[in-house]
Amino acid sequence: MKTSWPDILFFAIVCGIALGAALRVVLSKNAVHSALMLALTLFSVAVIFIAQSAPFLAAVQMIVYAGAVVVLFLFVIMLLGVDKNEDLRETLRGQRPAALGLALLFAVGTVGVIRLYGSGAPQAEAIALGADNVQLIADALFTTYLYAFEITAAPLLVAAIAAVVLAKRERPAKSLSESREDGSA
């Protein structure tokens, strides 16, 4: 199946929105605006998934990233009140070069993966299979890639437990009101 010009136009528009929003995430001075632009970026990616006949991925993208992760970011930003005039000095030394290096590594990796396995536009068979997206993904996850799936799950669980342990660390001399707040969190 050849890529037609409406497809290309559509892709260009959505990509433009995604990239523009991603830039705003980094450049925006207001933390809440950054979080919102991140949500918009993730939303655009979901739209691209739909255009590529992957509605299941789109739904998961919306539920997990746009729906939960970014809302949690917002929750933390609002709770801590870091929404105005953030201090722009770096607290982590060497953060910028490290970020640049990792970004380059990621870009090279992505391009490499696409070069090795990518096939360009969605294939006709893939579109025809689009209806059974969920079954196909489930089959792949729970048979072919079961080990990878389970191994990925383990660090996530460990991280979650670690976060709980760190957050619940007993602090000395707790007043009554503080301990009640802790119980509700």
Next chain:
Amino acid sequence: MTGPHDGWWVLGSALKVVILFAATLILVMALVYIERKVVAFMQVRIGPNQAGPKGILQTLADGIKLFFKEPVTPRAVDRPIYILAPLLSLIPMFLVVAIIPFGNSITINGREIFLQGTDLNIGILFFLAMSSIGVYGITLAGWASGSKYPLIGGIRASAQMISYETCMGLALIPAVMTTGTLSMRGMVEAQSGTWLGFVPRWTGLVQVIPMLAFFICAIAETNRPPFDLVEAETELVGGFHTEYSGIRFAIFYLAEFANMFTISAIAVTVFLGGWNGPGFSFLPWLWPLLWFFAKTGVLVFIFMWIRASLPRFRYDQLMSLGWKRLIPVLLVWLLLSSGIQAWINEASNHVAGG
């Protein structure tokens, strides 16, 4: 989607969208009136009775008043987000209406038209995705108002709605396993017929605990009493919509009722057999519609009933109900239910194979 995708199909789909939108809007306005009447009845009051016969035009009058009222914008607001927030809470729920199967199909001119906006193969996931977008409306309204009570309301909303969305997802998984599909129409069709000739094959009759849990989550997700911590007028003035007035406030109000309707409709479709019910050969398309609206009406009535009779939860009670009671119970139920389902599948495979 049946039939060729020709001009008629496009016209039909466009017509469907317009009808769905208009009907939902009118229905939501009717719901506002009905709730006021029901709550008034439960509190031995009369309720609205001036505008129109039995006060039936009260919502319309309120709507017109709010529409023409000057929208006051406080100086401290973050303007674009302040304007965006009400729309973000209304639009997702209207989009969900598109996937609800209201009835079976009508055949016009040899063309089968389903009484459903569109049947996505990820149906129920679309609903979850949209309800997670709905969280933004309230959270952002709280933040963008630039004042402290709305901010507290917004923070509460984000934590509450994420928590109960998790529950909601967990409550939906057993139902999906029983019906074996994510598509809304597929779910309704899987629930047609009866057991032993008279018990309807509703998912909710097997998955009782997920159904009850889903309903509790639905109340929390729509921020209705007793889980209306985000507006809690006794503590937070008006909560997230304190700084909103005029048409923008009206949109929030409308969103709450649209939310209540769509979530009841989803509950009916997933757990209570959707439009299934005894029908007659006279006007065969009408009975499914009636059954659907009767079931949804009962759920909406329960929403109003709960609102009129239960006091508001405290915030920590709300959180502990969600995380310490509902989620563990649902996880155990999920494990049990998937085990039984796997056993049933195995048994039926043996029958089919042997």
